[in-house]
Amino acid sequence: MGMGRITELLRQIALVAVMASPVAAEEVPRTFGMSFDEGLSTSGLLDYILPRFALKTGRRFDPEMAADLSLAAGQGAPFAQRGDVVYGVDLLTDSDAAMRFRDWLLSEVGQNTISTFAPETGDPYGPVVIEEVVEEDYFEGDIPAGRLVAETHCTRCHKVSPEDRSSIGSTPSFMAMRALPDWAARFVSFYALNPHPAFLQVDGISAPFDVSRPPTIPPVLLTLDEVDNLLAYVQSVAPADLGAEIQHQ
Numbered sequence: 001m002g003m004g005r006i007t008e009l010l011r012q013i014a015l016v017a018v019m020a021s022p023v024a025a026e027e028v029p030r031t032f033g034m035s036f037d038e039g040l041s042t043s044g045l046l047d048y049i050l051p052r053f054a055l056k057t058g059r060r061f062d063p064e065m066a067a068d069l070s071l072a073a074g075q076g077a078p079f080a081q082r083g084d085v086v087y088g089v090d091l092l093t094d095s096d097a098a099m100r101f102r103d104w105l106l107s108e109v110g111q112n113t114i115s116t117f118a119p120e121t122g123d124p125y126g127p128v129v130i131e132e133v134v135e136e137d138y139f140e141g142d143i144p145a146g147r148l149v150a151e152t153h154c155t156r157c158h159k160v161s162p163e164d165r166s167s168i169g170s171t172p173s174f175m176a177m178r179a180l181p182d183w184a185a186r187f188v189s190f191y192a193l194n195p196h197p198a199f200l201q202v203d204g205i206s207a208p209f210d211v212s213r214p215p216t217i218p219p220v221l222l223t224l225d226e227v228d229n230l231l232a233y234v235q236s237v238a239p240a241d242l243g244a245e246i247q248h249q
């Protein structure tokens, strides 16, 4: 075969090689580190849920890694309750694998998995009884001020109170989101969840907007105080009745 043919062959091989190695592009770590209250481990809960999570998502806990997330009593987004103790999850880094574990813990599947674990001794882990968490005033802030923040900056898309008639129908209302078992985790991180980062920033936390993709609606800048007040307001919102209770079975 002539030179031209060989060059063409080499070009094709190179092309195939490029297409066959998308690995570099999606090299997101599939493992995460974690710190946790010892009881969660000695009770057997972690040994029970971690393999199930790994099976579902291909993401694994690596005991050798520094903590990307922490599971502890009385902190973070509540994911389980044993007796009077409420365990919460806190993300410590932006690890994708850890974020998936957090989301799984707070999801219906995760909650059901936790509830099916039967420890050899002691109480079972139940889903968090949301009313009790609310009584503990999980978020502290100025509720009327938080309502004003919501009415000023969120009603463009969300219905933020039962009286609010201004928002668009397809976006979840605050009352509907408030009824989800993981409402706290969603509201704590809403500014990092799409579509918000495209137009909304929290002072001192958010990265600057991408200069090549400026916001298409008037940008919103919130202070941390405003976010605290917003969270206190959302906590005070009566959850919508979404029919059958999903977290108790």
Ligand code: HEC
Pocket: 149, 150, 153, 154, 155, 156, 157, 158, 171, 172, 177, 186, 187, 190, 193, 194, 195, 196, 217, 230
């Ligand atoms: C420009 C429209 C718009 C504005 C303004 C807006 N949101 Fe949203 N928000 C959305 C949309 C759309 C979704 C649904 C995203 C989805 O389902 O993936 C959403 C989802 C959410 C969620 C659930 C996030 C998740 O992924 O679980 C929370 C919490 C939230 N918004 C809070 C707020 C708060 C608080 C404000 C005001 C400070 C606000 N939003 C302002 C459009 C908006």
